[in-house]
Amino acid sequence: xxxxxxxxxxxxxxxxxxARIAGGIAVGGGLAACAxxxxxxxxxxxxxxxxxxxxxxxxxxxxxxxxxAQFRLxxxxxxxxxxxxxTPGALAAGVPQLIDRMMVTWALPETRSDWLAxxxxxxxxxxxxxxxxxxxxxxxxxxxxxxxxDGEALSASDRAxxxxxxxxVEAYYCSEPGATEExxxxxxxxxxxxxxxxxxxxxxxxx
Amino acid sequence: MEFDxxxxxxxxxxxxxxxxxxxxxxxxxxxxxxxxxxxxxDYNDMQEVWEVENRxxxxxxxxxxxxxxxxxxxxxNTANKHLFVKDSDHPYETPxxxxxxxxxxxxxxxxxxxxxxxxxxLSEMDFEANKKDGHGVDWPIRYGDLAPWYDHVERFAGxxxxxxxLDHLPDGEFQPAMALNCAESEFKAHLEQTYPGRxxxxxxxxxxxxxxxxxxxxxxxxxxxxxxxYRGCSFGAYFSALSATLxxxxxxxxxxxxxxxxxxxxxxxxxxxxxxxxxxxxYHTKEGRTYTARMVFLCASAIGSALVMLNSTSERxxxxxxxxxxxxxxxxxxxxxxxxxxxxxxxHEDQYYSGKRPGGIYIPRYRNLPGQEQEEFVRGFGIQGGIxxxxxxxxxxEPGVGVDLKEKLxxxxxxxxxxxxxxxxxxxxxxxxxxxxxxxxxxxxxxxxIDCAYGENEMKIVERCKxxxxxxxxxxxxxxxEVGGDPAPPxxxxxxxxxxxxxxxxxxxxxxxxxxxxxxxxxxxxxxxxMTSSACQNPSLTYMxxxxxxxxxxxxxxxxxxx
Numbered sequence: 049x050x051x052x053x054x055x056x057x058x059x060x061x062x063x064x065x066x067a068r069i070a071g072g073i074a075v076g077g078g079l080a081a082c083a084x085x086x087x088x089x090x091x092x093x094x095x096x097x098x099x100x101x102x103x104x105x106x107x108x109x110x111x112x113x114x115x116x117a118q119f120r121l122x123x124x125x126x127x128x129x130x131x132x133x134x135t136p137g138a139l140a141a142g143v144p145q146l147i148d149r150m151m152v153t154w155a156l157p158e159t160r161s162d163w164l165a166x167x168x169x170x171x172x173x174x175x176x177x178x179x180x181x182x183x184x185x186x187x188x189x190x191x192x193x194x195x196x197x198d199g200e201a202l203s204a205s206d207r208a209x210x211x212x213x214x215x216x217v218e219a220y221y222c223s224e225p226g227a228t229e230e231x232x233x234x235x236x237x238x239x240x241x242x243x244x245x246x247x248x249x250x251x252x253x254x255x
Numbered sequence: 256m257e258f259d260x261x262x263x264x265x266x267x268x269x270x271x272x273x274x275x276x277x278x279x280x281x282x283x284x285x286x287x288x289x290x291x292x293x294x295x296x297d298y299n300d301m302q303e304v305w306e307v308e309n310r311x312x313x314x315x316x317x318x319x320x321x322x323x324x325x326x327x328x329x330x331x332n333t334a335n336k337h338l339f340v341k342d343s344d345h346p347y348e349t350p351x352x353x354x355x356x357x358x359x360x361x362x363x364x365x366x367x368x369x370x371x372x373x374x375x376x377l378s379e380m381d382f383e384a385n386k387k388d389g390h391g392v393d394w395p396i397r398y399g400d401l402a403p404w405y406d407h408v409e410r411f412a413g414x415x416x417x418x419x420x421l422d423h424l425p426d427g428e429f430q431p432a433m434a435l436n437c438a439e440s441e442f443k444a445h446l447e448q449t450y451p452g453r454x455x456x457x458x459x460x461x462x463x464x465x466x467x468x469x470x471x472x473x474x475x476x477x478x479x480x481x482x483x484x485y486r487g488c489s490f491g492a493y494f495s496a497l498s499a500t501l502x503x504x505x506x507x508x509x510x511x512x513x514x515x516x517x518x519x520x521x522x523x524x525x526x527x528x529x530x531x532x533x534x535x536x537x538y539h540t541k542e543g544r545t546y547t548a549r550m551v552f553l554c555a556s557a558i559g560s561a562l563v564m565l566n567s568t569s570e571r572x573x574x575x576x577x578x579x580x581x582x583x584x585x586x587x588x589x590x591x592x593x594x595x596x597x598x599x600x601x602x603h604e605d606q607y608y609s610g611k612r613p614g615g616i617y618i619p620r621y622r623n624l625p626g627q628e629q630e631e632f633v634r635g636f637g638i639q640g641g642i643x644x645x646x647x648x649x650x651x652x653e654p655g656v657g658v659d660l661k662e663k664l665x666x667x668x669x670x671x672x673x674x675x676x677x678x679x680x681x682x683x684x685x686x687x688x689x690x691x692x693x694x695x696x697x698x699x700x701x702x703x704x705i706d707c708a709y710g711e712n713e714m715k716i717v718e719r720c721k722x723x724x725x726x727x728x729x730x731x732x733x734x735x736x737e738v739g740g741d742p743a744p745p746x747x748x749x750x751x752x753x754x755x756x757x758x759x760x761x762x763x764x765x766x767x768x769x770x771x772x773x774x775x776x777x778x779x780x781x782x783x784x785x786m787t788s789s790a791c792q793n794p795s796l797t798y799m800x801x802x803x804x805x806x807x808x809x810x811x812x813x814x815x816x817x818x
Contacts, residue, residue, distance in 0.1 A: 129656045137661075149309075156315040191657060199654045214651020221647040221664070224305045230665065231647065235303060240480040240610035242434035249607045252646050252667045255304050255482075 113151035113160065119144060120183060121167050128194050129213060130220040135230040141223035143216055150215075159211075166208035173197050227254035256511065258284040258548040259813065261533050263518040263563065266365020267795050268782040268802045269554035270496030270504070271408070275806035276552075277509040281813070284546055285501075285510065286535055288517040288555075289361030292338070292368070294497040298487030299334040308333040327747065328358045330369055330485040338368055338487075347703040348691060355705040356746030357558060363514055364497040365556070366749070367795075369485060372461040372493050372614060373639065374414045375792035376405050376425045380625055385788050388633045390712075391586065391682035392758040394787040395768030398425065404800040411503075412494040412799065413470055415478075416459030424619040424792070430464045432457050433478075437606040438642040438670045439616055442731055446618070449730050453621045458639065460614035461494035461796075473502050480610030493613070513546075515539060517698055518559075520567035521551055521576050521778060529777045529818075530576070536698045550777040550809055550818055553755075554802065557587070557783035558688050561754035562703050564765075564780075565690050577755075577772035582765050585687040586753040587707050588789040591636070591678035593743030594717055596724045598736035600642050600670040607644060607667065615641030618674075620791055622719070632715035634681065637791045638724060640674035672733055676720035679791040680745070681712055682753055707745045717742050750794050752783030770805035777818045781805045 109115075114122060123144045130138035138144070151160050174182035174193050182190060201209035220226040227233040231254040259281035262272045269285060276283045299307075311332035318326045321341040325331060331339055338360040349355050360366060379398040385391040402425070409428040418426040435443060435457055443455040462478040463470055475491035475498055484493050491498035504510040515538035522545060524531040532547035553560040561584045567576035575583045618638040623630055645668030650660060686708065690701035709717075721738065728736050758764020761773035770785050772778040781802035783794060790797075812818045 130661060131657055133658055133661060146310075150312070154309045154312050154314045156319070159315060194656055198656050202652065202654050210651060213656075214648075217647060217650040217664070218310060221650075222304045222307075222310050224303070227304055230661070233304070234610075235481060237480040237610035240433060240478075240608070240612050242608050242612070243437040243440070244607050244609050246605050246607045246667075249609065251665050252644075253607075253611075254647070255611065 111152065112148050113155075114148050117183070118164065118167055119148060121171060122147060124183065124190060125167070125170060125194065125212070126216050126220075128191055129216050130226075136225040138216060138220045141220050141225050143219040143223065146219045146223075147215060162208040162211060166206075166212040169201070169206075169209065170194065170197055221254055256282075256284075258282050258511070258546065260284070260550045260552060260809070261286060261546055261548040262552045262554055263533060264288075264365060264554035264556065264559065264782065265363050265501065265512065266496055266554070266556070266782075267367040267370065268798045269365070269552070270367060270500030271799050271802040272552040272554050272779075272781060272806050273504040273510060274500040275803050276810060277504040277507040279807065279810035280507075280509065281810060282509050283504065283511070284548065285504075285512045286516045286518055286533060286546070287361075287363050287365075287512065287514045288538065289340075289363065289365075289514065290538075291512075291514045292362045292364055292487075292497065294364075294487075294491070294495075294502075295489045297337070298489055300481070300483045300486040300489050302334060302486075324356055325358060327356050328749070332485070334486045335369070338362060344697065346696065347705055348694070349705050349707075353706060353708050354744040354746075355707045356744060357703075357705060357751070358746065358749050359556065363512070364495055364501070367495040368487055368497065370461075370495075370749075370795055371793065372484065373617070373793040374409070374412070374416075374427075374459050374461045374796040375617075375619075375637075376427055377401070377790045377792060377797050378423045378425050380423050381788065381790040381792075384634060384790075385682070390633065391788055392756070392760065392763050395757050395759045395764075400768070401797070401800050401804065404804040405796065408796065408799040408803050410467070411469065412461050412499060412796075413463040413466065413475070414459055414494075414796070415457075415462050415464045417456055419454060419456055421454065421619060423624055427459070429459065430462075430466075433460075433462075433464065433612050433614065435616065436608045436612075436642065438600050438603050438672070441603070442600070442642060442672065443616075445731050446727060450621075450727070452624075453618060455616055455618050458614040458617045462613060463492050470499075473499060475499065478613065480612060482611035482613045484613050517700065518553075518555055518563045519543065519698075519700060520563060521553070521775075522547075523567065523569045523572060523576055523775065525569065525571055528775070530775055536700065538698070541698055549813065550779065552802075552806070552809075553778070553780045553784070554782045557751040557754045557786075558703060558705065560780050560782055560784045561688050562690065562700075564755065565688075566701060572774070577765055577774040577778055579774050580762050580764060582684075582756060582758075582763060584689055584754050585684045586682035586756055587686040587688055587705070587745075587751065588680040588682060588753040588786065589707070589745045590748035590750045590789060590791060590793075591680060591709060591713050591717060591742050591745075592675070592748040593739060593741075594636070594676035594678065594720045594724070595673065595739035596721065596728060596736060597640075597671060597673035598728055598733040600672040601732055601734060603670055615639055622723075630715075630719065632712050632719065634679035634712070634716070635791055636676045636678040636716055636720045638674050638676050638720070640672065642670050642672040645669060645671050672728065672731075674724045674728065676717075676724060677748065677791050677793070678713060678716040678720055678742075680789050681710060682756065682788060683710055686745075688754055705746075709742070709745065750783070750789070752786035752789055752794060755780045755784035756787045757785050758787060769808045770801055771809070776812075777809075779805050779809055 126138035386393040416429040417432040516535040565575040620635040755765040
């Protein structure tokens, strides 16, 4: 986990106390639902100061796409979708960082908007159902909110959510820990055996 | 330097022309329009899955700007992007409402680095088809003419497969076949029992499973079952010009390769009535130069070779060299592709496989065979596909998050079957490639205009094929069957052919039975352009066989002093 390169915040700060800062940053981000959460922090001095910044880019960290608030939300969602168990989860696999990099080096503006909308929709659900930003909910409540969102978004063929979930899943299982620790990975199998008792393999082939 | 032969193109066909001519002692110059690619060093097949840039996704803006057509190729990703052309550099035009996908790579080895490697012989039925039903002209050769050359190229290239004894899909010189998996074996048994006359076999693919001494001497080894073929194979386990034919040509000491040299035209010498050489444009400097030789082999792909010929005008051939017939550029065919259906194949949950097999199953043509009642269409189709267990990729679309999801994906999902038809296209003179009258590319060469569409017979084949696939899936108890929509537009089969067809009559065809231009005796065209009909089998093996045959014939003629 190399969270330290994100502006010197520790993981703990990002997961708990960072909400104020994050909310403030989202004000200028032009992102409707995350901007909602910023309303909570309207009296926050930092938010007021950041409010004076007018360009979206100025609120972003150089070389990154997501604002700190958005990134923190992405981290939580990645962690909830692919948690650490007896094997590493999405955070240890660097999934949020990969996705942030993909937004910079791969995605078109429309795709980026989809991602922001996908994150915003989850945050909006938290606010609708619990009156606070997703980031401020207890982990168990976050899990409940995301689980319900997951079921409804998939059955409604919500493009943004489906893209987000499948990319998080892919980024995880194609990571080194995801492929080699959680699943079975053999880059050079050598022989091919077409019909093998499953117990001999024991889990899904990563590739 | 004096050359006996110039070969234009270094891919599937060009590699074979170079090898055979060099081995016959001729000094050969291979002209490749694209960049040099080094076998092994320029492949990304040793990247771990987590090292592949952006998990294989090419930046969307780059796709929009440079790969509007190529992005439609199933095989393209960040690890092999350098093996596809930039459409922005190599445009072509199509009439409104008639899309044609020209999927290609310009580099040493050409599309032999990116092919799907299925290798099937055409049969007597295929060579007789035009004569029997009257579509197109008669092939000037029959299966017997090509059979020894199929043997020859299969032994060298290395084709895995099982002998089945089918008249309409002749057996070859095979290396041991790859195995079917448990579900495929059961599906085969069920299919063959339910539908007498239909056969399912493991695809015959150009991979080594028991390398010969000759193959080993070229540095080629056995397939490692990585299924990373579309990145190039450092083991040289699948056949390509870079793993096999060009190294074989090179070790004769008779081969010269020039890359970044775009074939512009064949130079015609009215005094001798022969081709005297090839004019090229330098990719970098855009300057022209001419190479001379005693014979010319065009192996630049069906569309590529036709364009070079159309652009080779002279007083004798104002409409393109060797084009007295007017057939040049016409009768463009592909295979109808994208006829698909699939679903969940029940059972076998306690079974799996080990290794990633780089090819699937094949159901050879079973309709309109000799002796059968004829359908409401002529010709036929074959079906490819496979059955495998679903992996973690199903996770993006299935409900559930967290530990439950992770535990679920820890185990493979159900087996899933996918079948995909490849249909025969008839030769139609209206399906053609021409030179744009005014527009030129960066190198001053006229843009191709590709005008190609499926006809009535093709659409009947699509309907029958799709219905057959669905019925076969249903009869096997496949669940949640999903059926694809319209077939892919022409081009997506990536089997272009027919633009300089062989024939018996110089007034209706461009080439004779030796791939030799009727009108210009030292000009040979041995890529897909030569095909008089398309059959429904993957065509590369046939291009290899006709090339080897033509090259040896040309060497004979040179030896005899005829050329």
